[in-house]
Amino acid sequence: xxxxxxxxxxxxxxxxxxxxxxxxxxxxxxxxxxxxxxxxxxxxxxxxxxxxxxxxxxxxxxxxxxxxxxxxxxxxxxxxxxxxxxxxxxxxxxxxxxxxxxxxxxxx
Numbered sequence: 001x002x003x004x005x006x007x008x009x010x011x012x013x014x015x016x017x018x019x020x021x022x023x024x025x026x027x028x029x030x031x032x033x034x035x036x037x038x039x040x041x042x043x044x045x046x047x048x049x050x051x052x053x054x055x056x057x058x059x060x061x062x063x064x065x066x067x068x069x070x071x072x073x074x075x076x077x078x079x080x081x082x083x084x085x086x087x088x089x090x091x092x093x094x095x096x097x098x099x100x101x102x103x104x105x106x107x108x
Contacts, residue, residue: 021103028099029092030056030068036091037072041079065092 034052038044043051054071061067069088076083 021107024103024106025096025099026059027056028102029065029095030059032095032098033068033072033092036095037075040081040083041075 031052034055035048037055038048038051041051055068058071059065059068069092072088073085
């Protein structure tokens with residue numbers, strides 16, 4: 001195996017690792033965001049965890065986070081909650097940072 005082959009193998013391994021890490025962060029973010037939304041919706045206990053799992057599942061619809069934002073927006077609207085888009089996006093960023101932190105701690 002040449003040095004070039006070893007380098008290529010190393011890059012491929014890093015790519016696979018990074019993709020797994022990104023998936024874990026997205027799943028954790030979705031769960032955290034779902035738990036935040038559940039609290040706003042007045043959902044508690046096991047029902048809050050179930051709702052958070054629904055948000056995680058919604059995130060599988062398309063790349064990015066528009067799918068979970070749509071789901072949560074629809075649920076807020078059904079409940080008559082006045083939560084601005086700004087607040088929803090700000091909370092998404094907070095959840096992203098927390099998810100990265102939690103996954104990094106888990107990985108080390």
